[in-house]
Amino acid sequence: SAVISQKPSRDICQRGTSLTIQCQVDSQVTMMFWYRQQPGQSLTLIATANQGSEATYESGFVIDKFPISRPNLTFSTLTVSNMSPEDSSIYLCSAADPWGHEQFFGPGTRLTVL
Amino acid sequence: GIQVEQSPPDLILQEGANSTLRCNFSDSVNNLQWFHQNPWGQLINLFYIPSGTKQNGRLSATTVATERYSLLYISSSQTTDSGVYFCALKGNTPLVFGKGTRLSVIA
Numbered sequence: 001s002a003v004i005s006q007k008p009s010r011d012i013c014q015r016g017t018s019l020t021i022q023c024q025v026d027s028q029v030t031m032m033f034w035y036r037q038q039p040g041q042s043l044t045l046i047a048t049a050n051q052g053s054e055a056t057y058e059s060g061f062v063i064d065k066f067p068i069s070r071p072n073l074t075f076s077t078l079t080v081s082n083m084s085p086e087d088s089s090i091y092l093c094s095a096a097d098p099w100g101h102e103q104f105f106g107p108g109t110r111l112t113v114l
Numbered sequence: 115g116i117q118v119e120q121s122p123p124d125l126i127l128q129e130g131a132n133s134t135l136r137c138n139f140s141d142s143v144n145n146l147q148w149f150h151q152n153p154w155g156q157l158i159n160l161f162y163i164p165s166g167t168k169q170n171g172r173l174s175a176t177t178v179a180t181e182r183y184s185l186l187y188i189s190s191s192q193t194t195d196s197g198v199y200f201c202a203l204k205g206n207t208p209l210v211f212g213k214g215t216r217l218s219v220i221a
Contacts, residue, residue, distance in 0.1 A: 001159070033208050037155075042200065043211045090155055094209070101145050103202075103209050105157040 002027055002095045004106035012112045013083055020079045021109045023093030028073035031096035033103070034066070038089045046091075049076040083113045116141050116205050118212035126218045127191050135186040135215045137201030145204035146177050148186050151214070152197045160186070160199075191219045 003026040013019050023032065032049040047055040047068055055068040070076045080087055093106040117140035127133055137146070148160040161168050161175040163184065168175055172191075177184040188195055196219050202209040 031208070042213045043157075043202075045208055045210070048208060092157065096208075101204075102147060102159070102162040103145075103204075104159060105149075108155050108157075110155065 002104045006106040010110040018081045029095040033094040034078045035092045120212035137184040143203045149200045
C-alpha cells in the first residue's frame, strides 16, 4: 500500500489569499487525485493530477480556482486560490495502486478560511 | 455517473453489539472499497472488495456485484469503531463516495 503525506496538516487563512497543499507518496504512482470534504459531508473529487499534462477537473471545479501541479510520479500540489469561507474544508490527496485499483489517502489538510 | 447509497445514515450501538452496514450502487463497478474515517479525519482502508467476501478480525465485507450491493459487518463493536464508514466505487472514473454511515459505539 502507498503511504501518503500532506503538508500542512491544518491552516487558518484570511479570505482573498491562496494556500498551496503538498502531497508526497512514498512510491511512484501513475494516478493521483485531490478530494474535498466539506464539514459533515462526504468526499468529492476535485481533479485527477496527471503527470506531465494538465489536471482533469470534475464538474464544478476549475483550474483558476484549484490549480494543480504534478511534476513527477511521487509528488503533487493543490492550490486553493482567492479563498472564501466556503472553501473551509478538509482537502485530501489520494493515489491508486500500480494496477489502478485500490486507492489510498493522505491524512488530509484541514483548512479554515476567516 | 455511478450512484451510491449507504444505509443507515446514523447508527448508535452498545459496546459488544454487532451491526451491518449496507451500500447499494447503480451500475457495474471495477472497484469497491470500504473506509473508516476516524474522529480525527483520517481515512483508513478497510477492504478492497469488488466481489466476494473478505474478513479482517472483527470486520468482514461481502459484495454481490450482480445484485449491486455490498455489506460491511462489524462484530463485537468497540468504542474505537466509532466514526464514519464510507463505501466508495470506481467504474470508469476515480472513486465515487457514498454519504457514509456515522457509527457511535457507547460503553
